[in-house]
Amino acid sequence: xxxxxxxxxxxxxxxxxxxxxxxxxxxxxxxxxxxxxxxxxxxxxxxxxxxxxxxxxxxxxxxxxxxxxxxxxxxxxxxxxxxxxxxxxxxxxxxxxxxxxxxx
Numbered sequence: 001x002x003x004x005x006x007x008x009x010x011x012x013x014x015x016x017x018x019x020x021x022x023x024x025x026x027x028x029x030x031x032x033x034x035x036x037x038x039x040x041x042x043x044x045x046x047x048x049x050x051x052x053x054x055x056x057x058x059x060x061x062x063x064x065x066x067x068x069x070x071x072x073x074x075x076x077x078x079x080x081x082x083x084x085x086x087x088x089x090x091x092x093x094x095x096x097x098x099x100x101x102x103x104x
Contacts, residue, residue: 009073013066024054044089
């Protein structure tokens with residue numbers, strides 16, 4: 001598994017909510033937070049807050065869907081509760097770099 005695969009995992013979920021929603025997420029990250037979408041995994045807090053800004057009350061549904069896709073794709077025990085979304089992203093990134101799958 002590589003970073004590209006994890007980004008594709010997130011892309012697949014965002015595509016389910018429409019291409020304009022996905023574009024809104026990536027534009028918000030880039031223009032408001034100065035983070036290109038390729039680097040969003042390095043700042044899961046900014047990614048989570050962008051999802052909140054774009055999807056508002058539905059952001060938990062999106063976070064849960066992304067966590068579920070990560071769990072399915074990586075085969076790890078991702079935390080499906082949206083309050084642990086940032087930890088799930090960090091966990092997936094550690095899996096990519098070959099570190100142990102643990103939550104701090």
